[in-house]
Amino acid sequence: MNLVFKALSHPARRRIVAMLQNGPLTSGEIASAFDMAWPSVTGHLTALKEADLVEAERDGNSVRYRLNISAAEEAVGFLLGIVQAARPARQRRTTPARTQQRTKPA
Amino acid sequence: MTDTAYRHSAFLEKAGLVVLAVEVAILGALIATTGFDRASQGYPILVVATAMFVAGQRRLAVWPPNRGAAQWIFASRAAALTMLALGALAIGFYRLVPDTAPAPGFVPRGLFAVMWLILALKGAAMGKLKPGSAMGFCVSWTRHSRLAWERAHRVLGRVLFWCGLLGLAINLVVTPLVSIAMWAGTVVLAVTAALIESRRAWHRDPERSGDGHATS
Numbered sequence: 001m002n003l004v005f006k007a008l009s010h011p012a013r014r015r016i017v018a019m020l021q022n023g024p025l026t027s028g029e030i031a032s033a034f035d036m037a038w039p040s041v042t043g044h045l046t047a048l049k050e051a052d053l054v055e056a057e058r059d060g061n062s063v064r065y066r067l068n069i070s071a072a073e074e075a076v077g078f079l080l081g082i083v084q085a086a087r088p089a090r091q092r093r094t095t096p097a098r099t100q101q102r103t104k105p106a
Numbered sequence: 107m108t109d110t111a112y113r114h115s116a117f118l119e120k121a122g123l124v125v126l127a128v129e130v131a132i133l134g135a136l137i138a139t140t141g142f143d144r145a146s147q148g149y150p151i152l153v154v155a156t157a158m159f160v161a162g163q164r165r166l167a168v169w170p171p172n173r174g175a176a177q178w179i180f181a182s183r184a185a186a187l188t189m190l191a192l193g194a195l196a197i198g199f200y201r202l203v204p205d206t207a208p209a210p211g212f213v214p215r216g217l218f219a220v221m222w223l224i225l226a227l228k229g230a231a232m233g234k235l236k237p238g239s240a241m242g243f244c245v246s247w248t249r250h251s252r253l254a255w256e257r258a259h260r261v262l263g264r265v266l267f268w269c270g271l272l273g274l275a276i277n278l279v280v281t282p283l284v285s286i287a288m289w290a291g292t293v294v295l296a297v298t299a300a301l302i303e304s305r306r307a308w309h310r311d312p313e314r315s316g317d318g319h320a321t322s
Contacts, residue, residue: 066256070232070233070234072178
């Protein structure tokens with residue numbers, strides 16, 4: 001379960017999962033949707049594969065990825081997405097207060 | 107099947123046989139003490155359900171689920187067996203022990219909560235289930251298209267999982283009769299949604315094989 005949490009904690013990996021909802025995609029098709037280096041995308045795909053959330057199968061010269069996610073794991077991804085979306089807002093609220101405490105003269 | 111999954115499966119089969127033996131003994135005692143008419147009020151359904159559970163477990167041992175789905179399926183089947191055992195013991199106790207006060211409200215409510223839990227666990231298993239097991243949403247087009255199989259089980263899994271969790275909460279406030287009606291409605295809804303979604307996926311799958319008719 002730790003691997004699942006780790007895999008789904010990254011927004012790029014959650015985006016890959018969302019992309020695969022409609023059907024299998026090759027690694028090239030997935031990489032072309034991201035503005036990042038190919039090895040980074042491969043790293044994200046490896047993390048998803050290790051967590052058993054996607055399956056890889058060879059299709060000629062390329063590797064095709066297929067979603068292998070349960071409803072419970074989808075729920076984990078959904079909740080992690082909400083938590084991460086809420087975090088910056090909370091940090092914005094708490095950071096000025098902490099800064100004031102730190103700069104308060106003794 | 108892995109060693110752990112094999113052990114879980116063998117344990118569930120043996121546990122099912124034990125529950126079946128206990129249920130038959132209780133049925134015998136009910137017939138002996140209260141007569142056939144009173145003993146046959148609802149109780150034999152439990153015995154038949156347990157016999158079906160044991161038969162299903164044997165079928166799963168021959169065509170086991172894949173590794174990813176196995177843990178959820180065994181969890182749901184363990185919950186189902188627990189419900190059957192508790193139901194049999196509760197009915198046996200309240201019918202065999204004379205002058206017993208009526209069952210408190212939490213007894214049927216607890217049994218229905220387990221039913222909703224089974225639904226949620228089954229839903230969690232569905233997204234990972236691969237073709238080739240004794241379980242699964244097998245219609246002709248899901249057998250001929252991997253995409254249709256995946257879409258059907260993902261939709262089925264989502265509906266069963268979320269409605270199962272929702273049902274667990276709602277079960278606390280509604281009567282058992284409403285709860286069982288909602289449970290059956292959820293199963294019908296999930297199967298209908300999976301049928302529609304899998305047929306749509308089959309139509310747009312370029313790798314499908316066969317014509318997707320029921321005769322194939």
